[in-house]
Amino acid sequence: MNSLNGTLGSGESSAAMFSLTQLQYHLGQATMGWNWFSIGAGLLTLLGGARSSPPLVDRTWNGTEYGCKCYLGDDCWPSDDSWVGLNSTVDGNLVVTIPPGAACHDTFEGPLGTVATYDAAACADATAMFADESWNVEKPAAALWTYFTNDTCRPTLNPSEPCTLGNYGVYVIVAKTKDHIKAGVDFARENNLRLIIRNTGHDFIGRSTGWGALVINTHSFQDIEFIAEYSGPGDYHSQAVTIGAGVQGRALLTKAHDQEPPVAVLTGECPTVGVAGGLIQGGGHGPLTPTYGMTADTALSFDVVTAAGEFLTANADENPDLFWALKGGGPSAYAVVLSVTMKTFPEQASTGTIIEINSTHTTDPEVFWEGVRIFHKYSNRIVDAGLYAYFELSEMRLHVKPIVGFKKEVAETTSTLQPLFDEFKANGIPYSTYEKYYPSLFDLYIDLFEDEEAGTSALTGGWMFAHQDVEENNDGIIEAFRTVMSPREDLNSQGFIIGHLWDAGHSVSVSNSATHPRFRNSTNFAIVALPVPFGATLAQKEDLQNVLTNIQDAAMKKAGPNGCAYINEGDPTQPDWQDHFWGSEYPKLLEIRKKWDPNGVFYAIATPGTEDWEVIEYGTRLCRKL
Template identity: 60%
Template sequence: MIDMMHGQLLLLGLAAAGVLGSSLATLPRQDVTASGGGSPPLNFSDAAPLQPTTWNGKKYGCKCYLGQACWPSANDWKKLNATVGGNLLVDIPPGAPCHNTFQGPLGTVNTYSAAGCADVQANFANETWTVEKPAAELWTYWTNETCRPTVDPSAPCTLGYYPVYVILAKTKEHIKAGIDFARQKGVRMIVRNTGHDFIGRSTGWGSLVINTHSFQDVTWTKTYTGPGSYTGTAVKIGAGVQGRSILTQGHARNPPVVVVTGECPTVGIAGGFIQGGGHGPWTTLKGFSADNVLSFEVITASGQFTIANEAQNPDLFWALKGGGPASFAVILSVTMKTFPDVKSAGAILYINSTLTNDTNLWWSGMTSFHKYSNHFVDNGLYAYFEVLPQTLRVRPWVAIGKTAAQLKTILQPFLSELDTEKVPYEFAIKDFNTFYDLYIDMFEDEAAGGSALTGGWMFNHDDVANRNDQIINAMKTVLAPAPDVFGFMIGHLFNPGYGVPVANSATNPGWRNATDFLITTIIVEDGASLARKAYLQNTLTYKMDDALRNASRSGTTYVNEADPFQPNWQSHFWGSAYPQLKKTRSKWDPLGIFYAVSTPGTEDWQVIQDGTKLCKAL
């Protein structure tokens, strides 16, 4: 509780002292209106202008930041705090209890606590602990690593790229107040649900974060009444509900039901996950999570509460289903199809250095595994696997609605090939009464607190069938892209087109022939310089991911788990859907009130001055 307690005290104390910010200047407003497609007009006439800035000889219009005349006054922040019921906090990084002081942009706060530091050190890698913090990121690279846990309390702790303020929203009115404030004052605004974010879209220097994690309402229905032709079972899920939570609640139903969630239990379902598409163990059978959405409740950039479904605001409805996180509206709730839970089977396989130190033999096993990946997904399977030097770890294969005997029959050609090639492996297989039982038993919690850069690419059926050797060579590049760089991969075998051949969402049409989505990762060492970070980013983009792109003809990758700085991200993330998404974005958020890197309509936006100010090129 040290974050919240000190944050509230600091906010109130500095506000009373009148040092939270300078008086708000009188600024001309931008007058932009648009039709809401069934909603009241989208009026942006109260929006503050961008601030003129020159950097490296180029002219920009930037969001408003602390220290500028445009920054909201102390009274402005006090009024916002009152509007949101006292839930406005000054953000303090989660590692602060291990430091004597937090030297924040609004003042210095004494933060050291022996008990608090012990808690931080014990839980910094715990996803569940991190999710509950006001503005923490599960993977810390994009925070600038300026206040990590330490055994030296005298070490400095600064804000880095964390937000200045956080609204711990408890009601939809709190979210609206934050959106309105950001629009009217010109400050950068970010939506944060769980902080489950590889590429920094949940944090940002000098910003106001709206935390939606408290929205935990869940409402089940046996008969969905529309709009649309679907009349089956459904569930309405609040913005903050996470994967394991909704699956657990579904398991308690009679009869038990499931929702298409991610494989990681801490992912929030309703927000950025679905806005990116949302893939998981049921995706081969039922498509992306976005393909299973029936309706959204949202707040727009103009501050409107509205509904998006087939009948109301259908353009917004389509765009929210995979069109990009934090791009079109803030999601309050999502209504999704549910499906009966069924008996399932799972299997695990390891080929690693405890079994063989023969590198060629290990790569032979890896080649066989990937060669059979079309076969796996064409039989309705899902698989989650990890690839490191001399390590292939498949945990698990998922066979929903199948027995262990049926799963073994599907896997047998691959296992027989390993036997023929004398590749040693460990293998286990098991029946489960429900998918939920498999999920709890075989899927593992991921770790938080690491600093890494993330990329990735999708291989489709044609890639696997005709270029598997090239893919394996590209994987070798990913694992050893440079003498001083270590890479690894996280793979997902699924095909949304198996069960949903034609998308009803804004996801890239290329996914409908998918086989393997591979995440690439570089660990970033503590204390890495700006030059080192730039070098690692270049290595990821132009060595590791470039090798994968060159081995593939899919042209496709996943917006939530890939390199946002790759060339032609628009086409790779959304394919032929991109032009319509950009047009829809210009209607619902023409001024960039919402921003997430490499999402529709952000071509002219850039974070300048070493990762600080968000600006638009003029």
């Protein structure tokens, strides 16, 4: 492949993108010393050419025949004129992906050629902000957790280190209008490209990245419109809000709090999560789940672009099958969400409680784990009272922040928790606790809920424990937690759990969404995380994936036979993921997927209809088994 020996200019590398318009400009600047090619035949050579080809590209991998998406270097890859035409159609918003850490490297060695990228000021910014969620969200293609990018091109003190594209998409449409999204869907469908829908990059299982893909970034869709009384369709006639695909939790709740009177919306617990896209399509859980169910339960209507490139509305009357599937049936599976209309609820005063047991309280592991056992023993009591709790569990650290009492006075929450505190004291468990009354849930949310840390590399699994599991086998659940913490002798204290105590059926016993029915009897949904060292070999990655699936998650499932898994925060490689993620809803979801996307324009791992698709050749090409 020809080399592009150019520079990006000050500040461009920090933007992690390079527009096709800039590419055209630089290609014409030979008099300025740029070694670029003309926008005609030269770029055609650069991009690998484009001629007609079968819908799928024949490929053999490990003795198995596949039909694959089209990638750079294949005869079917779109021509230079096609990419330039797409850029024109999307009003110049087609950009070339450059990883966020490229400013710290002398060059970016991308699939389109080599570009000089080092910029000291931009490198300092990337180094300082690489762990900041909001900084990463604003990048066109960045993934907040880097494992599925192949941990490529991180900030470094050694600029000579290689910087490659890894598993990022080649091009990104930074969509500003719904027509831009349609253009991207049409282009991917007509050229058999792998298509990624990316909003915030808040993604544990690699759905926001994809080797060689075209990415559609929906984050600029930030409209928020409150509705005094939703008039249907459906039987709901009260307050609502319509939000664009890019709106995040904190921004939505801030706008909701500014209403007269203030209202509440069911968002995720993390303030940076995009609400309309992956959250609702995966189901969605948050502080209001005990009161109003899953986020998907609050959806009233969607505006979408389908795999066929059609603009449609999906609600109780129009396209009701698509409406149901979009509510928890899997992200990036049926259509691209442009906006969603959701229920809102009266804002209420709330109480927040923090509980800590850590190495400042005790250095005795058995005392610590007895405290964890007692805490979890009362998890059914907590959710039965309509409380919500978020906790983090690692070696010698139980951090419960917060327990949320929506619409509850401090005395009411204290009454629920007092038996837990009494048992702590009776068993000599040292702990600290803090309670506070807030005039609104919004005030509690801003004060007690925290952004997560970006830039880390980890594998993620998880399991939900039902009421019956906690009641009958709490001690077994705690043993599973200990297995997660130290799954193997060489991985002692490496595991991590993020727990969420909520009962999605506490007030919404019958689901109107595609989420797993077992969530209506939930007590603790616990995320399992296992860090992956930067620079891990393929063999190391395969080994750690085996540990996550067959040791950590397996222990959780054995301890909770009445539970299930959650598509947004689970292990997509687990056996029988169809049943674990959706249970009895799966056959209907599969039928709907075949109707709305029969050719697999959309792909997100372990979503309905992806059984025959596989990412082969060491995590690169997306292919269908023949």
